[in-house]
Structure formats: structure tokens, C-alpha cells
Amino acid sequence: MPELPEVEVSRMGIAPHIEGHRVNKVNVHDARLRWPVPEQVHQVEGCRLLRVTRRAKYLLLETEQGVLILHLGMSGKLRVVPIETPRVKHDHIEIEFDTGHCLRLNDPRRFGALLFTEDNVEEHKLLAMLGPEPLTESFTADYLFQRSRDKKQPIKTFIMDNHQVVGVGNIYANEALFKAGIHPKRAAGAISKARYQRLVKHIKETLAEAIQQGGTTLRDFTRADGSPGYFAQKLQVYGRGGKMCMRCKKPLKEIRLGQRSTVYCTQCQR
Structure with missing residues (x-):
């Protein structure tokens, strides 16, 4: 998708x-x-x-x-x-x-x-309940920290919830959590504001880079001019389950979380 x-x-x-x-x-x-x-x-x-x-x-x-x-x-x-x-x-x-x-x-x-x-x-009923756009000033660490209080759900599914913030799809959630050093199964409400500051920073950077490079999700997507719309990013964890972590060289672990493939490093993400 x-x-x-x-x-x-x-x-x-x-x-x-x-x-x-x-x-x-x-x-x-x-x-x-x-x-x-x-x-x-x-x-x-x-x-x-x-x-x-x-x-x-x-x-x-x-x-x-x-x-x-x-x-x-x-x-x-x-x-x-x-x-x-x-x-x-x-x-x-x-x-x-x-x-x-x-x-x-x-x-x-x-x-x-x-x-x-x-x-x-x-x-409109499809748009009225959506969270903020991730690349706007309204999406901040303070906002996400306050929304996460008392939330027991895993942080990965939390940031993929369009009611919290829109557009953080599976690829980008995997990558941003790795860059921020946050374990995808950690409860959203148990994460400090300082860690949310890192996470928001990496969500913004990861999405901005994807837009700049043309995206990475569908191989058969074509832009309006007929040229390929998706260009390979340097994905650090997504699609690399079992391969070596680019940081610590330990094998990356792959699990199912929220019915989606989730890849993370047991050493680098806590």
C-alpha cells in the first residue's frame, strides 16, 4: 500500500x-x-x-x-x-x-x-478524526508524550495509529524506532519525554528522506510521468530480519506486531 x-x-x-x-x-x-x-x-x-x-x-x-x-x-x-x-x-x-x-x-x-x-x-468523516501531519510544527515530542500517557500498547502500533499521527507506515515506524533506539514492543506510556524527542526527530527525518528519494514501498508504482516512483532507501532494519545490525553486528530479530512485520535489534533498541 x-x-x-x-x-x-x-x-x-x-x-x-x-x-x-x-x-x-x-x-x-x-x-x-x-x-x-x-x-x-x-x-x-x-x-x-x-x-x-x-x-x-x-x-x-x-x-x-x-x-x-x-x-x-x-x-x-x-x-x-x-x-x-x-x-x-x-x-x-x-x-x-x-x-x-x-x-x-x-x-x-x-x-x-x-x-x-x-x-x-x-x-469529512474520513478526515475529521485524523491526528496531525508528521512533518508539520503541530507534531512535537510534547504532543506525542501527552497522548501516550497511560497507554499500554506497544510504541510501534501507537505511532502507526492515524488518530495519534498520520502517515507513519510500517516501513517508517521500523526505521524511526531503530534510529531512536526504542524497542518496538515497549509500552508507549513508559517512554520518557526525552526519548520521544529523539523519536519525533527521526520520524520527521525518515519521512522527509523518503519523500526526497521518491519513496520505497511499492515496486510497481509509477509517477505521473511514467518513471519509477519508488527508489531504494538505505533501510537499516525493515526487510533485514536475520541479517546483521548495521551498528552492533548482532542478528536483527523479526516478529509480528499488530499483524505487521517488525524488525529490530535486541542490542540497540531498549
Whole structure:
């Protein structure tokens, strides 16, 4: 599943091609996505697309009429192509612009979504209860420390909870906890503020690096221009279970935590 950095890379890829341009038509070739695509998406036809923003993993296409809420699901891809470009299998949605190009959503598993709202998008039921964005000033060690008090759940599942902070996916949680020297099973409420300061710092740095490098989660993800959207990061623990720790040279341990693969160093993480 595309994580926050991959969605942000996608936003950066499509925005220059569609912002400021008028939507001529919305073609829904298959409405059977995660939720049925509502007829209201056609209300943006004839409207100018003002900007493309992101909230968590949702792309928000803001128009003069309302906001299209787009989610890539498990396998969604976005491309901006000339309208006459033949569609390929699983091209379910097309948004045509007055430039002669269209934004296409290709989604083999159909876990993606395209919704519409005329109301304040931040109050939409999918967004209203989300935690802060990790790369903003509102995500601080003080915030995370206060939210964690009396929490007995493992710190890894705590920081992956979108109600606490959005966008810290499995890869990035593994990496940030390793860099901060925190054991993934340690209770969130048992971690000091000083350690949360290190953790928040490494969450921000890890996500920022992933965005800069284009992401790392899906090998088959392509950006709007068709080039690979994911570039290998120097992952220190994720996907390296059983291999030597890059710091202490002891074997990394791999377990299942919250139904997700979790890799850590028994020596470096406490």
C-alpha cells in the first residue's frame, strides 16, 4: 500500500499538470471501488481545479465547486496522459482537462476511492478524526508524550495509529524506532519525554528522506510521468530480519506486531 511519502510524491507529480486548469469531464469507467463512486463527482465538470493538497494518504483535488477526495488504496496509480492515449486494463477513472490531458486512476484491486464533498473537507468523516501531519510544527515530542500517557500498547502500533499521527507506515515506524533506539514492543506510556524527542526527530527525518528519494514501498508504482516512483532507501532494519545490525553486528530479530512485520535489534533498541 502506498504510504504517506509515496502519496506525497504522487501529489508532487500530478499537481503541476492539473492545477489551475478546467475540468471538462469526469469519466467513471468502473464505479466499484472501495466505496461506490458517487454521481456527485460530475459536479466538478466545468470547474477550475484550484490546487492539489494532501491529508494523510488522501489527495484532495480542490475545485471551485467542491473537493474530490482521492485515495490510492492498495495498488492505485495516477498518471497524467493525453486524452487520446488508449486506456489500459484497470483504468477506472479519468478526469479530463482543458489542456487535452487527463488524470487517470489505475487500480487493479479496486481498494482506492474517489469521493466528493461541497462542505469543509476537514470535517469529512474520513478526515475529521485524523491526528496531525508528521512533518508539520503541530507534531512535537510534547504532543506525542501527552497522548501516550497511560497507554499500554506497544510504541510501534501507537505511532502507526492515524488518530495519534498520520502517515507513519510500517516501513517508517521500523526505521524511526531503530534510529531512536526504542524497542518496538515497549509500552508507549513508559517512554520518557526525552526519548520521544529523539523519536519525533527521526520520524520527521525518515519521512522527509523518503519523500526526497521518491519513496520505497511499492515496486510497481509509477509517477505521473511514467518513471519509477519508488527508489531504494538505505533501510537499516525493515526487510533485514536475520541479517546483521548495521551498528552492533548482532542478528536483527523479526516478529509480528499488530499483524505487521517488525524488525529490530535486541542490542540497540531498549
